[in-house]
């Protein structure tokens with residue numbers, strides 16, 4: 029074998045191993061805009077996998093804002109924000125985000141992923157400690173690793189476990205940071221932010237909360253869980269994304285004036301990347317306008333009606349525990365085995381329902397699942413089709429009752 033053949037053979041073996049474990053991922057291709065009904069791999073399906081919770085991603089006002097900004101600014105932003113890529117729109121969006129979250133300041137990043145990569149290392153480093161929920165998103169995990177701080181993982185939502193670690197390390201001389209999602213991306217459950225804020229105060233820790241799946245969804249104006257609980261000032265760093273309910277693209281960190289000023293100096297994913305294009309920034313501002321206005325209000329109310337119906341439906345099928353306080357637009361339907369999960373996913377797809385299967389490393393081994401997400405713009409008929417298909421899967425024993 030030549031060296032070139034050997035390289036190819038090595039990688040082919042790795043890919044084969046993934047396939048054998050049921051972990052080979054495939055890209056499906058959209059042939060229509062983001063909507064409740066889409067054309068995916070040539071099939072018309074109900075879209076139950078997007079994070080487009082309010083159905084704003086293809087909204088005419090957001091399209092119009094982007095189009096207008098293209099005419100004024102073009103597309104390429106040509107430099108990082110600290111060099112010559114920072115437009116009036118970027119400044120405006122940061123002020124809007126700070127107002128939205130009722131924080132002194134906010135810093136725009138190129139995605140939620142960039143925000144988490146940058147802010148953790150912007151605040152803590154070698155010699156510091158991070159207390160991280162076991163089910164935190166990969167971008168938080170990567171941010172923790174890049175920071176070079178010591179990471180102590182506490183079991184998912186386990187406050188007793190966390191407090192044990194805090195007590196054990198209460199004399200630590202460096203900074204201590206507690207980091208959590210508010211609504212967890214793969215389980216759809218919520219962190220107890222009241223308790224986390226209390227622990228952070230008691231043990232003199234910083235508190236960082238990723239609200240990617242709560243923004244636009246949770247709270248009277250969709251500002252997220254921290255705001256809904258009146259905890260804006262207890263959260264030192266709030267991370268959000270513009271790519272989910274807001275219907276655009278980008279990410280941000282909101283917080284105090286000093287912490288944001290520090291991120292503009294130190295967060296490497298802020299400093300060393302080309303600025304977001306102006307049309308994207310304009311689209312984000314338009315998305316926030318919609319989200320904060322009557323349209324957002326109406327859509328959020330519709331989304332919560334769907335959430336309540338889906339919750340009741342899944343509980344009555346026995347595949348979800350009763351869960352009034354833990355609701356979000358994310359419904360995990362546990363299967364366990366990765367290959368089995370993808371088999372069910374494929375079967376549903378052929379019935380016209382796209383409910384993405386989620387496998388390791390996105391979720392822990394043995395907890396592969398279908399992850400169903402709802403949008404305000406789904407119809408009652410869409411939800412009924414889902415219930416029909418899930419009822420059949422339970423009847424044939426393919427889906428097991430929740431433990």
Ligand SMILES: *Cc1c(COP(=O)(O)O)cnc(C)c1O
Nearest residue numbers: 139140141165213240269271279
């Ligand atoms: C989606 C997500 C991110 C990343 O946001 P993007 O804007 O998509 O990069 C970060 N954190 C959580 C919890 C997420 O679900």
